[in-house]
Amino acid sequence: xxxxxxxxxxxxxxxxxxxxxxxxxxxxxxxxxxxxxEAGVQLVLVTGRRHYFALPVAEALGFEVGLISSNGAxxxxxxxxxxxxxxxxxxxxxxxxxxxxxFRGQMVLTFDSDGPGSVVMEDVExxxxxxxxxxxxxxxxxxxVKPIEDALTSDPVQAMFCGTVSxxxxxxxxxxxxxxxxxxxxxxxxxxxRDLCILDLLNRNCSKGHALRRWAETQGIPREEVMAIGxxxxxxxxxxxxxxxxxxxxxxxxxxxxxxxxxxSNDLNGVAASIxxxxx
Numbered sequence: 575x576x577x578x579x580x581x582x583x584x585x586x587x588x589x590x591x592x593x594x595x596x597x598x599x600x601x602x603x604x605x606x607x608x609x610x611x612e613a614g615v616q617l618v619l620v621t622g623r624r625h626y627f628a629l630p631v632a633e634a635l636g637f638e639v640g641l642i643s644s645n646g647a648x649x650x651x652x653x654x655x656x657x658x659x660x661x662x663x664x665x666x667x668x669x670x671x672x673x674x675x676x677f678r679g680q681m682v683l684t685f686d687s688d689g690p691g692s693v694v695m696e697d698v699e700x701x702x703x704x705x706x707x708x709x710x711x712x713x714x715x716x717x718x719v720k721p722i723e724d725a726l727t728s729d730p731v732q733a734m735f736c737g738t739v740s741x742x743x744x745x746x747x748x749x750x751x752x753x754x755x756x757x758x759x760x761x762x763x764x765x766x767x768r769d770l771c772i773l774d775l776l777n778r779n780c781s782k783g784h785a786l787r788r789w790a791e792t793q794g795i796p797r798e799e800v801m802a803i804g805x806x807x808x809x810x811x812x813x814x815x816x817x818x819x820x821x822x823x824x825x826x827x828x829x830x831x832x833x834x835x836x837x838x839s840n841d842l843n844g845v846a847a848s849i850x851x852x853x854x
Contacts, residue, residue, distance in 0.1 A: 580798070580799055581615060581799055581800070581801045581817075581818060581852055582614070582615060582616060582795050582799040582800075583615070583616045583618065583789075583790055583793065583795045583799060583800045583801070584610055584615050584616070584617050584618070584800075584801050584802075584803075584849070584852070585618050585619075585620045585642075585786050585800065585801070585802040585803070585812060585816065586607075586617065586618075586619055586620065586802070586803050586804075586845060587619075587620055587621060587782075587802075587803060587804040587805060587806070587809050587812075588619055588620075588621040588623060588628060588631055589621065589622070589623070590765075590805040590806055590822070590824060590825075590840055591803055591804055591805045591809075591822055591840055591844070591845065592619070592631070592803075592840070592845050593631070593840065594840050594841045595840065595841050599631070599634055599635075600843055600846075602843040602846045603843050603845045603846045604634075604635065604636075605846070606843075606845060606846035606849040606850065607635060607845070607849070608635075608636070608637070609849065609853060610849050610852065610853060611637060613853055615852070616640070616793060616795070617635075617639045617640070618639060618640035618641070618642060618786070618789055619631065619632055619639055619640070619641050619642065620642040620646075620782045620785070620786060620802070620804075620809075620812055621641075621642070621643055621645075622643075622644065622645045622761075622763055622772070622774060622808055623643055623644070624643055624644050624648075624684050624686075624692070624693075624731065625641060625643040625644070625648050625650055625686065626687075626688040626692065626715075627711070627712065628641060628643050629641070629652065632652040633652060635652075638651060638652050638653055639651070639652050640652075640657075640789055642782065642785045642786065642789060644684065644686075644731045644732055644774075644776070645732070645759075645761050645774050645776060645780070645781060645782055645808055646660075646776070646780050646781045646782045646783070646784055646785035646786075647659065647660050647661070647662075647686075647731045647732060647776050647777070647780050647785075648660075648686055648731060649785055649788070649789060657789070657792065658785070658788060659686060659731075660776070660777050660780045661686070661729035661730065661731055661777065662729060662730050662731065662732055662733065662758075662775070662776060662777050663729055663777070664726040664727075664728065664729050664730070666757050666758070666777075667683065667726050667729075667730055667733055668723055668726055669754060669757070670733050670754060670758075670775060671721070671722060671723045671726075671733075673748075673749075673752040673754050674735070674745065674748060674749070674752075674754075676748065677735055677737075677741075677744075677745045677748065678696060678722065679696065679697060679700030679701070680700070680701065680702065680735045680736055680737045680741070680742075680745070681695065681696070681722060681733060681734070681735055682694065682695045682701075682733070682734045682735075682736065683695075683722060683725055683726070683730045683732075683733055683734075684730060684731045684732055684734070685728065685730050685731060686731050688715070689714065689715060690714065690715060690716075690717055691715075691717040691725070692715045693712050693715045693716045693717070694716070694717050694718075694719050694722060694725040695716065695718065695719075695722065696718065696719065696720040696721070696722050697718065697720070698716070698718065701736060702736050702737045702738065702741075702770065704736065704737075704738070704765075704768050704769065704770030705736045705770070705772075731776075732774055732775055732776045733774075733775040734772060734773060734774050734775065735772070735773045735775075736770070736771070736772050736773075737770075737771060738769050738770070738771065739764060739766065739769055739770070739771045741771075742762070742764075742771035742772070742773055743771075745773055746760065746762070746773060749773075749775075757778060758775050758776065758777070758778055759775070759776045759777065759778055759779060759780045759781055760773060760774070760775055761773070761774040761776065761781060761807070761808040762774075762807045762808065763806050763807060763808045764806065764807060764826060766826070774808065781808075781811040781812075782808060782809060782811055782812035783810075783811025783812045783813075783814060783815045784811065786800070786802065786812050786815055786816070787815050797815060797816070797817055798817045799817070800815065800816045800817055800818070801816055801817070801818040801819070801820065801848075801852060802815070802816035802818070802819050802820070803819075803820045803821070803822065803837070803844070803845055803848050804819075804820075804821060804822075804825070804829070805821060805822050805824060805825040805826070805829070805840065806825065806826055806829070807826060807828065807829070809821075809829070810829070810832075813829070813832075813834060818835070818852075819834040819835065820834065820835045820836070820837055820844075820848040820851075821834050821835070821836055821837070822836070822837055822838065822839055822840050822844035822845070822848075823836055823837065823838050823839040823842070823844060824839040824840055824841070824844075835848075835851075837851075
């Protein structure tokens, strides 16, 4: 089996791309990933999920992969070997808490650990109904701390704000107006059909694109031999870095205007369709 276009590294977003709308990996996509690996293509999952929440997806593949999590803040192998970690300084996180008082109820801090206290918020009930499923899946990791600043005894991976699209537009405007954005990378993940928007606040110059570039360099793979598949605003830097970018058909409208190659939706095995164009 040969690989077209000399691609050696394939970076794949998880939610909305690899996973279908039931949050599962289809057998068709799984078979395609295994086929790519057998052809000598290295795979890396690149996700907004924190590492320990993304790990079950990586493990379901049945073989070791690189795992770039928290939108580029942490890079580990699926075996847990740490390659890179870029935390948000606690001092900056405290400034976010102080400057975003109006949005405190929608704020979440995450830490690079597993178990209780790796996810912190002030009040579960104040969180958006759009992330209730995520809250239930992470229930064992959530600690309620009020005020949330008291949890900042160490540097977090990130701060995030979750809410309706209109509410998060207000939050983003507040970040810009308060001058906090200059100290941060602000990434947006938006699901119009669910009226849900997530703002991820990471250390400056931290993104999926930065992390993918770093991973490719450590593997000795030039940008010209990198392919990426994504669907949302937080995938833009990753797609811009890759020589061969693909978006699935359920991608947000802004990404569809960038002229990138398009595959069918995540519910119609868009990852497998993209890999089919890659492999001979």
